[in-house]
Amino acid sequence: MPETTSLHTIGAQLRRARLAAGLTQEQVAELAGISRPRYRDIETGAAAARATTLMNVARALGLEMMLIPQFLVPAVDTLLSPEAGEDAPAFAPQPEPDDER
Amino acid sequence: MPETTSLHTIGAQLRRARLAAGLTQEQVAELAGISRPRYRDIETGAAAARATTLMNVARALGLEMMLIPQFLVPAVDTLLSPEAGEDAPAFAPQPEPDDER
DNA sequence: CATCAATGATACCTATACGTATCTTCAGAC
DNA sequence: GTCTGAAGATACGTATAGGTATCATTGATG
Known part of the structure; x- marks a missing residue:
């Protein structure tokens, strides 16, 4: 499995969790302590976040890595x-x- | 929880898995497609790997993120x-x- | 129609992960 | 003692994550 696929899978999971929580990208980004463009990249699978960043984002959405x-x-x-x-x-x-x- | 603690927790988990598998840092690094110094940084919690790198390392040790x-x-x-x-x-x-x- | 919020997208700069090379330290084996 | 392999550690260059700013697009609302 190419790692871009993994990124898309993670991103899709984050998006589902975000929509389920009724949050905007901006809100999640702020909760996770990152900027909106960066969160967008993560959610769309355009970039590989650092482990710590991914953990912060996950926690902001009620998930744990x-x-x-x-x-x-x-x-x-x-x-x-x-x-x-x-x-x-x-x-x-x-x-x-x-x-x- | 400071994120350095999270990194140490992850690193300790990787180390346990590596020793349980009877592998050297070098072997895991090669399996994961990274260099030994980089794997060492991850295992000791000295650096926050990218999500993709962490996934590769985890898989090399029989773990899944x-x-x-x-x-x-x-x-x-x-x-x-x-x-x-x-x-x-x-x-x-x-x-x-x-x-x- | 205009307006506004949410998202997609680009550019530029800084911080840092990563590779490579090198050296040291420690523990066994001989 | 020496020798060897695994691990700790540092330095430097490159690739890329992340911040900030800006603009475009889409959808809902009045």
Whole structure:
């Protein structure tokens, strides 16, 4: 997976969280202590923020950055999608809402 | 929490994962596509890597970077420490092995 | 129509992550 | 003792994240 894709994935997740919280880019940027153009770059995947910046942005949106052992990722994914789970094989491909603008 | 602390926390986690995998700094650096001095800075918390760099390093160590809703962090923490859990309040302060060198 | 807020986008400057090279320190092995 | 590998540390040049300012576009509202 090219890392630009990873950036887009992270950005899309941030955007979903931001819209769910009813915040503007400017508000999130201020909460995270960065400028709006920079937050925009992060959300659109145009730039790779520093780890500390990403953590600040995530926290501003009620998210926390964590490093998860790969073999536990499916279990965590199940936690993240309450409605999709229940009788899923716990290793489901994860439909990915794909809110790509 | 000052962000230098966050960097130290991440670095300590990477170090634990690296030692558990029996790898040298040089090997992890090469797997992650960065130089040894740079990996060292990340592991010691001396520098804030880019998000993409951190993701590459994490993957080299069998970890995955994820953004978790804060209210789910305790649940995920429980997943991460199977032996510590069981009868813990699920909101335990997490003893933190504190492998700081 | 005009107006305003939110977002997309560009340019320029500074701060810093990153690569490369180099040196030192420490712990084992011999 | 020497030798060797892993890790700590520094310096310098380049690439890029981040700040500030500015303009354009879109959508809603009057």
